[in-house]
Amino acid sequence: MAGSSLLKNKLEEFKLNANDVIHFKLVRDENDVEDYDKSFKPDMTHQVFGEQESIFGYKDLEVKMYYTAAKLNTYLSMSYIDKVTPKRFDGLVPDEVLPKLAQEIPPGYYTNLDDFLATLPKEVNFKPFGEMLHSYKVKTDGSSRNFEVYKTDIDVPGFRDYHSRLQTFLLFFIDAASYIDVDDDRWNYFLVFEKYRNNGETMYAIAGYMTIYNYYAYPNKTRPRISQVLILPPFQRQGHGAELLQTFYNTCYDRDDIMDITVEDPSENFQRLRDFVDCKNVCKLREFQPNNIRVSFNDAMLQAARQKLKLSRRQARRVYEILRLKATDGSNTQQYRDYRLEVKRRLNSPFTKNRRDFQKLKKALNPQELDETMNTTEEKRLEYLEKSFEEHVEVYRQVLDRLAASS
Ligand SMILES: CC(=O)SCCNC(=O)CCNC(=O)[C@H](O)C(C)(C)COP(=O)(O)OP(=O)(O)OC[C@H]1O[C@@H](n2cnc3c(N)ncnc32)[C@H](O)[C@@H]1OP(=O)(O)O
Numbered sequence: 001m002a003g004s005s006l007l008k009n010k011l012e013e014f015k016l017n018a019n020d021v022i023h024f025k026l027v028r029d030e031n032d033v034e035d036y037d038k039s040f041k042p043d044m045t046h047q048v049f050g051e052q053e054s055i056f057g058y059k060d061l062e063v064k065m066y067y068t069a070a071k072l073n074t075y076l077s078m079s080y081i082d083k084v085t086p087k088r089f090d091g092l093v094p095d096e097v098l099p100k101l102a103q104e105i106p107p108g109y110y111t112n113l114d115d116f117l118a119t120l121p122k123e124v125n126f127k128p129f130g131e132m133l134h135s136y137k138v139k140t141d142g143s144s145r146n147f148e149v150y151k152t153d154i155d156v157p158g159f160r161d162y163h164s165r166l167q168t169f170l171l172f173f174i175d176a177a178s179y180i181d182v183d184d185d186r187w188n189y190f191l192v193f194e195k196y197r198n199n200g201e202t203m204y205a206i207a208g209y210m211t212i213y214n215y216y217a218y219p220n221k222t223r224p225r226i227s228q229v230l231i232l233p234p235f236q237r238q239g240h241g242a243e244l245l246q247t248f249y250n251t252c253y254d255r256d257d258i259m260d261i262t263v264e265d266p267s268e269n270f271q272r273l274r275d276f277v278d279c280k281n282v283c284k285l286r287e288f289q290p291n292n293i294r295v296s297f298n299d300a301m302l303q304a305a306r307q308k309l310k311l312s313r314r315q316a317r318r319v320y321e322i323l324r325l326k327a328t329d330g331s332n333t334q335q336y337r338d339y340r341l342e343v344k345r346r347l348n349s350p351f352t353k354n355r356r357d358f359q360k361l362k363k364a365l366n367p368q369e370l371d372e373t374m375n376t377t378e379e380k381r382l383e384y385l386e387k388s389f390e391e392h393v394e395v396y397r398q399v400l401d402r403l404a405a406s407s
Contacts, residue, residue, distance in 0.1 A: 018049040023064055024039060047171045059080055076102065106161070129150060129156045130153065133250070173230055180211060187212065190247065207235040276399050290326070
């Protein structure tokens with residue numbers, strides 16, 4: 001007994017969280033390899049190491065996944081100070097690590113650091129793919145840095161291979177992300193690069209990207225859907241997401257064939273970003289001016305948001321709720337009550353179908369049973385509406401804070 005719990009304790013030392021042991025780097029020069037501050041960790045690893053996101057069998061494991069900053073040449077290796085062996089640990093074997101990662105990255109990666117570093121001098125030859133649509137500056141730590149957004153298709157020479165290396169990041173930063181079928185020509189790609197000078201040369205380093213799928217909409221329209229958006233961790237929270245999204249929007253405004261723009265499974269962070277960008281654009285429309293917005297959401301608002309900015313009905317309505325909150329005087333009881341009612345009316349709409357279902361229940365249940373069912377559900381419904389309203393307002397206020405800070 002004592003022996004087995006001793007073994008159990010010992011085994012615990014060899015159980016690691018995969019999210020803690022993987023170190024990514026975007027390497028610009030040799031010094032970056034030794035610079036711990038340059039590394040960043042995955043947000044998730046469940047697609048590679050399973051639901052528990054754990055790796056068993058090693059002590060002080062460090063997995064290195066380094067990419068050159070321009071071409072994304074890849075280096076994969078691992079080190080540890082001890083590992084379980086069947087002889088010492090009752091027949092147990094350590095988990096596979098590198099083979100699991102290698103399955104996800106395209107062939108041609110390096111396992112020898114010197115070979116990987118030897119590719120760095122060629123980074124200077126790298127030029128972004130496709131057409132440059134937008135350039136902007138960002139100030140970080142007092143210095144001004146230059147960024148450019150490019151739009152490309154898979155057929156641009158070299159991009160297919162480049163994309164196969166770039167998309168490897170998705171598994172570690174977007175929940176349930178999967179690799180896309182690049183042979184489908186309905187995909188567009190928007191990439192953000194930092195443009196910088198090194199030893200007198202112009203260099204580029206990848207900062208993030210976005211994929212768009214152009215759905216067909218009957219009879220002759222297109223409905224672009226934003227599918228995957230990733231700003232790499234060293235570049236997050238600097239405004240690149242907003243620049244990238246706006247650059248894509250700008251390509252859509254003049255296109256009569258575009259019905260509206262949708263987003264596939266937006267994460268909370270992305271939805272907030274989208275709300276911010278959409279509010280910034282929508283608040284320039286006459287229909288959404290503070291004096292016009294303190295009424296119910298109406299068709300004129302929807303049409304303006306849809307025709308001029310290609311917003312979907314759902315997103316136009318959401319942006320209206322955010323901007324109406326802005327225009328509502330919170331200390332005016334009547335104004336805030338009207339606002340609350342307007343939002344709750346929208347939140348209540350899924351229940352209207354349920355109410356019809358209760359008409360059917362009426363026939364099936366005796367009066368007492370019906371009463372109990374109706375009351376519980378009604379109470380729950382009101383509780384849900386209040387909670388949901390408060391949650392929405394909390395997020396809306398975050399968007400309004402960013403809007404205020406940006407103006
Ligand atoms: C459809 C989908 O793909 S959903 C999945 C989206 N992707 C992911 O979740 C992957 C991991 N995350 C990411 O890739 C990115 O974080 C994204 C895409 C969600 C956002 O991109 P970012 O470039 O970080 O966006 P951006 O910088 O414009 O805004 C993000 C936040 O930084 C803040 N911010 C922007 N600039 C600055 C600045 N200079 N200083 C301080 N904060 C700033 C914004 O206010 C915003 O704050 P909030 O999140 O509290 O509202």
